[in-house]
Amino acid sequence: MEMRIIHTADWHLGQTFHDFDRKREHLHFLGELKRRIGTYAADVLLIAGDVFDSPNPPADAQEMLYRFLHEAIAENPQLQVIIIAGNHDSAGRLEAPNPLLKLLNITVRGVVRRDVNGEIDYSRLIVPLTQGGQTVAWCLAVPYLRYGDYPPAENYTKGVEQMFLNLYERIPDKRLPVVAMGHLQASGSELSANDKSERVVVGGLEGVSPEVFSRGFAYTALGHLHRTQKVSGHENIRYAGSPLPMSFAETGNRQNIILVEIDGKQTHIETAALSPLTGLRTIRASSVQDALQQIAGLPEGDNADADYLEIRVRIGEPEPSLPHRIEEALKGKAVRLARLAALPHENTTSAIKQTVASFEELQRITPMHMATEAFKRQYGGDDMPQAIKTILQQVINEAENL
């Protein structure tokens, strides 16, 4: 028995990038994936959660998913697809088309069901992988688990671990290879810096131990973290990563899918790079002048799929005309400005000592005083210019006389 699996995750269909629509990027990815399914002659496609970016995805994002599934199956009739819900998905909504999807050999698991006695319906999460109508392997399709979705345990991660252990015990024939799917944070995995969407909902706890998957599983297909990675050096426990960078925090990430070939007791795993339609660029400038100079060096062109640009510029004083100047400088450049951050000079914020005000002081403090102090902190100890003070005083007067 030889079985070829493609593992992908964290599509986040329907996501907008700093208000830019990403439909063309997602369509480009889905085209690439479809071609890969064909050339690799994949038997199984695993989508490990966060199919959509939100629990209530826009109609065109839903259409994109179902059109892709239909075309992928039409072109590859042998293909079996298993999808689990992630923390961004609505478990119920993702499962809703199951009666139809079943006809196309597509299984969606989002909800953990219980029987009348409150017992978890484990068998529903043990999905047979078939070839020519015969079961050749098992897939533990475990969606993102919410509080109460798992067996009794002292905390969330222990509960998730127990879930996988209980499922493994219930596999009807353990001589066949077992593939696990999960949408979770495993301990020993690396998060992208400052990434909000990767943060686990149940906070303050360490991740799920990869040891749970190291016993008896041929491969574990994980979703949730957006960077492609092995977990704690385990070859066969991996995050596929997101096919599109989800934020500027992921600038250094490469986008991939994972190709897994299971041949009897042997598992061969390969990372296949994707070629995203749109890249990320960051300009770090020490001054406005520096920023304008770097912008001048950007390629020219009019491209609907141009790279997203982030500009981080250090400023020594308020620059109300900054957005306008940047916008003017970017005219004709083959980039899309997604984010402009004006930051005070690095050495200023830390240099000023902040004192804790007493209750009496707080009562005496005036709006003008507070504003001038904030101004000093922001702009390296400089006093607020008289012109700004005058305007601010007018606004304060008006507000107080309302």
Ligand SMILES: [Mn+2]
């Ligand atoms: Mn997630």
